Amino acid sequence: MAEDGSExxxxxxxxxxxxxxxxxxxxxxxxxxNPCEDHCILQHSNRICVITLxxxxxxxxxxxxxxxxxxxxxxxxxxxxxxxxxxxKRGAQFLTELAPLCRIFCSDGEEYTxxxxxxxxxxxxxxxxxxxxxxxxxxxxxxxxxxxxxPKFEESKSVTQGLLTRKEYEEVLSKRFNxxx
Amino acid sequence: MIELAExxxxxxxxxxxxxxxxxxIFRFCRVELQALYRRPYKELLCELHTFLQSNNxxxxxxxxxxxxxxxxLESTKEDTxxxxxxxxxxxxNAEKDGAAEENLRPAVCNVCLGILQELCETDFVKAVCQKxxxxxxxFSSFVFSVSFPPQLSVREHAxxxxxxxxxxxxxxxxxxxxxxxxxxxxxxxxxxxxxxxLGVPADGKxxxxxxxxxxxxxxxxxxxxxxxxxxxxxxxxxxxQSVFTRMAVVKALELIDDDDFHKNFQCPPSxxxxxxxxxxxxxxxxxxxxxxxxxxxxxxLPQTPWIIDGxxxxxxxxxxxxxxxxxxxxxxxxxxxxxxxxEDVDVRTLxxxxxxxxxxxxxxxxxxAADEMKALQQxxxxxxDKVQVRDLQIVTREAIGHMKEGEEGKTKSYSALIWTEKEIxxxxxxxxxxxxxxxxxxxxxxxxxxxxxxxxxxRVIHTMHSEYIDEHHFRLHLKTQAGTYIKEFVHGDFGRTxxxxxxxxxxTADILELDVESVDVDWPPALDNE
Ligand SMILES: [Zn+2]
Numbered sequence: 086m087a088e089d090g091s092e093x094x095x096x097x098x099x100x101x102x103x104x105x106x107x108x109x110x111x112x113x114x115x116x117x118x119n120p121c122e123d124h125c126i127l128q129h130s131n132r133i134c135v136i137t138l139x140x141x142x143x144x145x146x147x148x149x150x151x152x153x154x155x156x157x158x159x160x161x162x163x164x165x166x167x168x169x170x171x172x173x174k175r176g177a178q179f180l181t182e183l184a185p186l187c188r189i190f191c192s193d194g195e196e197y198t199x200x201x202x203x204x205x206x207x208x209x210x211x212x213x214x215x216x217x218x219x220x221x222x223x224x225x226x227x228x229x230x231x232x233x234x235x236p237k238f239e240e241s242k243s244v245t246q247g248l249l250t251r252k253e254y255e256e257v258l259s260k261r262f263n264x265x266x
Numbered sequence: 267m268i269e270l271a272e273x274x275x276x277x278x279x280x281x282x283x284x285x286x287x288x289x290x291i292f293r294f295c296r297v298e299l300q301a302l303y304r305r306p307y308k309e310l311l312c313e314l315h316t317f318l319q320s321n322n323x324x325x326x327x328x329x330x331x332x333x334x335x336x337x338x339l340e341s342t343k344e345d346t347x348x349x350x351x352x353x354x355x356x357x358x359n360a361e362k363d364g365a366a367e368e369n370l371r372p373a374v375c376n377v378c379l380g381i382l383q384e385l386c387e388t389d390f391v392k393a394v395c396q397k398x399x400x401x402x403x404x405f406s407s408f409v410f411s412v413s414f415p416p417q418l419s420v421r422e423h424a425x426x427x428x429x430x431x432x433x434x435x436x437x438x439x440x441x442x443x444x445x446x447x448x449x450x451x452x453x454x455x456x457x458x459x460x461x462x463x464l465g466v467p468a469d470g471k472x473x474x475x476x477x478x479x480x481x482x483x484x485x486x487x488x489x490x491x492x493x494x495x496x497x498x499x500x501x502x503x504x505x506x507q508s509v510f511t512r513m514a515v516v517k518a519l520e521l522i523d524d525d526d527f528h529k530n531f532q533c534p535p536s537x538x539x540x541x542x543x544x545x546x547x548x549x550x551x552x553x554x555x556x557x558x559x560x561x562x563x564x565x566x567l568p569q570t571p572w573i574i575d576g577x578x579x580x581x582x583x584x585x586x587x588x589x590x591x592x593x594x595x596x597x598x599x600x601x602x603x604x605x606x607x608x609e610d611v612d613v614r615t616l617x618x619x620x621x622x623x624x625x626x627x628x629x630x631x632x633x634x635a636a637d638e639m640k641a642l643q644q645x646x647x648x649x650x651d652k653v654q655v656r657d658l659q660i661v662t663r664e665a666i667g668h669m670k671e672g673e674e675g676k677t678k679s680y681s682a683l684i685w686t687e688k689e690i691x692x693x694x695x696x697x698x699x700x701x702x703x704x705x706x707x708x709x710x711x712x713x714x715x716x717x718x719x720x721x722x723x724x725r726v727i728h729t730m731h732s733e734y735i736d737e738h739h740f741r742l743h744l745k746t747q748a749g750t751y752i753k754e755f756v757h758g759d760f761g762r763t764x765x766x767x768x769x770x771x772x773x774t775a776d777i778l779e780l781d782v783e784s785v786d787v788d789w790p791p792a793l794d795n796e
Contacts, residue, residue, distance in 0.1 A: 129716075131717075228760060
């Protein structure tokens with residue numbers, strides 16, 4: 086077995102990044118009917134889902150400045166209070182497709198709500214974006230994720246039924262682009 | 267000669283009337299002389315009659331011929347008042363039996379149902395040994411375990427109640443536990459016979475177990491009245507065929523009062539037509555453990571079979587490539603693989619390899635000479651270039667603990683091939699070499715989060731050493747605390763491991779290859795094979 090660098094060239098050919106290697110991308114365009122507020126759901130082969138913004142979301146467009154992010158989604162519900170314990174993740178808040186995860190306030194006065202888009206239990210929210218909101222815009226598909234959601238085992242296939250594949254999403258984007266022309 | 271005292275006479279006679287065999291009579295008279303039980307059945311019968319008739323002038327040899335059933339009839343006629351406490355005895359049953367048939371075989375004992383008669387004799391032992399010898403087992407001693415049908419306890423109890431009453435008359439204080447237990451007497455007789463047939467001694471600590479299960483369907487219903495009398499003892503259990511387990515019956519017999527027992531169980535019970543039969547004879551060898559270290563040279567080989575939703579994801583596994591040869595050599599029924607940690611399917615394990623141990627369940631072979639073991643190791647190594655093993659050896663069950671103990675405190679060395687998004691110079695990665703005892707906060711990686719609790723664990727990277735390859739690649743050698751997730755340290759896992767390679771270098775990084783260079787566990791001991 087060669088243990089020197091001689092096998093390098095093969096593996097160094099363009100390797101897909103972590104996200105592409107292990108996750109399937111799903112899209113929810115116009116979340117809750119709000120035009121262009123697209124979400125992306127990264128589903129790991131182990132059924133864990135990571136909720137992120139999608140490319141076309143207004144927050145990722147040029148010139149948007151985020152002022153504040155809040156996981157307080159109502160007077161008596163904060164996603165920061167979510168605590169899970171044990172392998173079975175006891176105590177998790179249960180989310181439906183339209184459950185809000187957080188609200189994002191921009192310096193131009195706009196306010197956006199990010200939704201779960203899938204049914205499942207809330208495992209964690211990304212607290213790093215509270216201190217550093219620009220992560221959301223710089224690395225939306227990695228360190229700028231919003232939350233981690235675990236669908237029920239028996240629903241791990243069906244939770245993504247209402248979502249679009251990457252190809253379908255690209256079609257939506259090109260149609261949208263053509264309309265605005 | 268037969269070790270019965272004058273005071274035992276009335277009890278012996280009473281048991282004979284009950285339909286007990288000589289050995290059961292000795293048991294109830296608390297005779298503990300093992301040699302006596304081993305003597306031929308006919309001799310015992312003859313001498314018992316001599317003893318009981320010793321006031322008469324009849325010749326003992328004449329008495330030896332008739333089976334005890336006939337004797338019982340005769341004595342029943344003589345002392346009817348004494349032998350039927352509940353007046354239920356029906357001698358007519360026995361009278362109907364043909365006398366010719368009785369002469370061929372002794373009547374089946376009404377207490378042990380033949381266990382201390384033909385079922386402890388050479389022919390039976392020979393039949394069991396034939397089964398043992400045909401099964402290829404390697405053993406140097408044996409432990410014999412036997413299971414009797416539960417109704418034997420009921421019959422034993424019935425006989426005991428009679429004896430107890432008689433003892434009370436004689437002002438003797440004897441407990442049921444003082445009797446010689448059926449199982450004990452059975453082993454006294456049968457162990458020497460096994461020694462003779464198998465050539466190895468019985469040993470309670472032996473790992474080779476011969477187990478025999480006796481049944482007696484004819485009298486299965488003997489127990490049934492107990493379910494009504496002691497309902498609480500008979501709870502249906504999921505995995506039991508019948509509620510009448512031996513344990514439940516024994517417990518019920520402890521609880522039931524003597525009057526209730528007499529009301530429900532005919533005493534003496536009707537004589538059985540046939541003795542017990544051995545319905546199951548099993549041999550099992552205790553598990554043995556084979557340990558070693560393995561190298562894994564493939565990035566498409568999982569450690570254990572990778573099966574999702576019943577579907578196999580990858581051909582073969584480390585576990586299978588090693589175990590199939592052990593299974594064939596030791597002829598075991600099954601195996602259990604364990605190891606000091608595990609690597610991902612795409613990770614190689616190089617260096618001295620990873621310690622592992624395989625439990626072989628019910629092996630036919632239990633010993634392997636050093637050169638045979640070496641040959642076995644060679645066979646494994648010749649069969650696949652994906653896995654190689656070394657230091658293959660038989661170990662004790664206790665020693666397996668060394669492999670698992672202090673796994674957390676151990677260090678592991680890795681080599682990782684890393685890609686960087688931005689172009690790098692040698693100087694850019696040199697900072698890594700100066701970092702010592704770097705503490706990481708690692709959230710449970712997303713890739714295992716579905717089956718492990720969410721937690722933040724602190725892990726330490728003791729040292730790092732980088733080797734520059736080109737402007738987008740370098741190799742990193744790491745020495746880390748066991749339990750550190752290396753892949754997550756490199757790519758950051760959505761920023762969930764902090765710091766990570768990206769944050770240390772100020773650029774996105776990814777891991778292309780990972781090898782385990784060493785697992786620092788000093789077990790199993792190295793063998794000088796080379
Ligand atoms: Zn008997």
